[in-house]
Amino acid sequence: MDTKTKTLTVDEVLWPDDGEADALPGTSARPSAAEPFHRVLNRAVSRRVMLRGMGATAATMALAPTLFLKAEKAQARPAFVTAGGPGSRLTFETVLPGNESDVVVPSNYEVDILLRWGDPLTPEAPEFDVSNQTGASQAQQFGFNADLVLWYPLPEWVVRRVMMLGGQLDDRASRVLGLVYPRAKDNFSQRALVIVNHEYTSGDDMFPGYDASNPTQDQVEAEIEAHGFSIVELELDNGGRWQFNRNSQFNRRSTGSTAMEITGPLRGDLLMQTAADPTGMEVFGSLNNCAGGKTPWGTILTCEENFDQYFANFPQADQAYELSKRIAAPSGESGRKWERYDSRFDLSQDPQEYHRFGYIVEIDPYNPRDKPKKRTALGRCKHEGAAASIAPDGRVAIYSGDDARFEYVYKFVTKHPYDRRNRQANLSLLDEGKLYVARFDAGDAEDDDMGTGEWLLVHDTDFPDAAALIDTRGTADALGATPMDRPEDIEVSPKTGHVFIALTNNSRRDGDPGDTRVVNGRVVSSAPDEANPRNDTYNDGNPDSNTGNQHGHIVELIEDGDDPNSLTFRWNILVKCGDPAVPAHRTSFGDIVDPVAAGVSPISDPDNLVHDDDGNLWIATDGQFFSGGPVGFGQNDGIFAVPVEGEDRGLLRQFLSGVPRAEVCGPEFSGDNRSFFCAIQHPWDGQAFTNFWPLDEESGSRVSKPSLIAVREKDGQKIGKGPA
Template identity: 40%
Template structure:
């Protein structure tokens, strides 16, 4: 097994410069777009203390698994055991943790094996569309699995088949083409990249005679590819807005393509939500827009410069803001897809607001409505919630389907304001816990817009939905450290938020530390636990605590919900989240700043093992762990951008995963299983 030395890390976390450039347009090297000067926790503490006893009295929670105050499920006094063995752990997490490494393979625990489900370039419709890295064409790529898969979900079909849904966040042209010149891409290379973005719907089934895993059913009628030429429908209150109209679409209702899709979610009615994230990097020449209002709004979304890195503006004028200043407003939405209907058109749901969406995970409220939690993945940006006006109707009747199909077009959009409950002088920036022993507090959901009614002075409802960041600025939302994936626990209802990192926290003129973001130059991130008042997703208030403060367990600034740091795996830069059937939280990482490959980690959130982080796998060299999906007998991850390290290229890649030899690296969906046929984390 080849082990490699990681390059000197100069970017946020452990990402390479190549990844930062291709994934987010070097966002970490630019000033944060939020220059609103919103108050942060330190400014709000005095008011919080005056209300502290009242709020805590109101935090008695109802519902399955709810507890009175966060942290009440701290581990027992007895030390449960060391994670170097698999026995002493919560059910579902009884495996021997893998050790941090830089191997160019998928490393899994003893007693487990892995395989690939589907790779970049694998055919979806015709076996003859075979992948050839030296002969990629736009036509073939539109019929193949796309590049850099991120979100991963499964929906049931009859029998042993399932629908696999996955998005394709971005392209890494240096790794895709053997003769790529960033300054002068060819028309064909650009069109292949357009085709490699987007979404895939693939029917999969267990292999015949194989021990485990899944394989694509090539040519199935439900297989679909959405790419940069596919039509998407704008729906909801902002559809048709003058800010959405372009030369090609004067009605402002049909968009070609979806860009930079990151995480997402699955709805109770069987649809897929996918989130458009770093769309700003695809649009050029914002510095040529003369209208100061338009220019300011572009800048708030990270668009203020000239040419883009991919040069798409040279091949399609809609990516040139000097020619089409409204085109960028047509991206940054949550998109809903019906994978069961191969004739359906995906919907960009404007009622959920426009920003750099990382997540869109639904939860049913106590009165049957739908709440969707969403993070805006940017340094010092905000955390949101949408609550539908209508109620969810279970079942497959025509009436239920019609009702549920419109749920995300009407409702109320909220932004979060967090308040710490400790004196400002106790939040020192070092990560030392305050005197009450926890980073915790209360919060409120501030209503921004409901249907066509705006609650933000000076902004119409359309403007709130289109320029949601400005609305958050105006109402004093709390600036957070890159809120990424958000997942409610299916057992307790507690909501978990991955705050990946923020190396600018407390530096220069940037906002200082606060109780939810307690470290200066926060390069390892944290996981926040939020409990809605009454355990109701429709509540206007909540309590919160930092469940994990990530990093090297030997560093006193790290915290693991009170669990012994000598008995946890090191974890850095939490990104995507999911739960298993036991109620354990699983965390994938992006940009591990501890000098090892990214990985997937399981951690109990309740009981005596609460906070015991255990590493289940590491992804290959240069890759990011995405997805993930955990069921009783298999764990799935999307392995994104393997070999994407500085100095790597198509001709000289730093990874050859998954095919080995001298092959080019290929982003892929991978599956892991217990070789003795047992359940995940339960032994043989």
């Protein structure tokens, strides 16, 4: 692929200082490397590394720290993959870190752009016009800032049934789908449904001449409709390329104004009732849809994350505030100022509207008439990720993170078992069950990057407590849950059932034992702990500087008895991210004793996760370009693959490099693993009208567009294979 390289200056690599509040998308979220805090807390070396030998580790720490910092200076690195091991499929050429202007993949792979912001989704939808955007047009077009990507096989008989019955999946077809979906999802399909979340909007990157202090009504309405998600049909052509089918009956948008059901224990509760909806059973829109997941019965779970930023004028002294002070909305104007044109975003008009956001939403992609449902039993927080696991007794666990600094990891276990023969019954499984929050303990030894843990009961739908559920964070506080370094996506291995948790970063994890700070409405320890072990991942030569955990890490959680119903678990840290050639990053990569010699790639800010069908973990990053100060990464976000079992456990290498200032989101495989999908979110963030991607856009468009892409191996091999 032809690429153009733009060399970036040190000034462009630095983020402004971090604030005390949660970092919101599109805002400065990384610290300056020069901010002084406390002395460095030396980390202990992993027990696993100690067992494998210290000599190579010491040699690695002595290497020059600038080895991998810039793509133009980096050298190709070998990858030593054990023949026949779980990671032996990963023979692709390592993509070097860089800041090229287009997506970069190994030489035997190709990239196709499938959908871009503004692409019409139906024959009737208008063509995109960047200078003439309205809510009505955007509601029929591919939304802004693509995030989560999920792939679903589309059997031909489902298509025929829907067409025959005028767009409705009847009970018979639903029963058959329930039987075949578990097998079909892991196999080849000529046609597929793909969901793409549209997380948030940025007026500066959407509208020419945008005035943030005074947006127009058309701009506000377009932004509202640019949220939510798209469901689209894709088809494979004769050349093995996926094509968007604009004529499909399955194509649809759910937006910031789409009617949704409130289900579960909060349905109809007094705390959910508003003047506009006195029943407390229906809400308009889902907001800030970030990561999510799939259910075993073939529905979508999409998560509302930073929903607080959309609301304004939150009262400071009433019941609604008390229930939300751990996740409070602005007390004055919102940044987007939607409240000027839509009163539901003005909480001075009805503060209980705020209770109706912050949930996991379920939607059936196979039923075009299905109404999205907010599953309140799974709690209210800044959800990211919704990974399902079936227990031996048939009950289903849903794992989810609360993506903010010092927040928690949750698990919901259904009351009733999954029934493959009754898909219709499964469609209400997530309304009853128990919600838990995780406490991570040290185990039998300190400072060894592993330990034990316990699931603490937050809520049981058999004994409903609306206030405790709306204030999920506050309830978890009282139970003594472990505050984590921004728990984002969570995935369950299809091979082992182990749970992998992406902890993206925490610039406020900067203290020594005994140090505290106020974060999100309560006092927390700012010192490292067993499961969040670093408080200084970049040191510019000053031994008294702390910068927090800038690069993040990945935790592996193993339920006792390999049972998702278990109330106890074991855990270990799979990866401490950073550049393995920079000693101050204090990295570790599974069981790899000498990461530099092994060819491990530098990585920062792990965000979204997915497993391939061999069980290898694939990681998308968010923010690594800006992490680490002037000797930080300075490289585009990307996709990385790492074996999690066998001798190559931890041999992490880069597969794809994204676009400047863009987050790479939603890694996903087709059922046969011969296609890989991901989203390029906010390309040229803040510069979308001066720098352009995709590079093949018509010059008349003159704006960068968040997009869905597909990657394939040129000879049709499974993703991960190297050249023949």
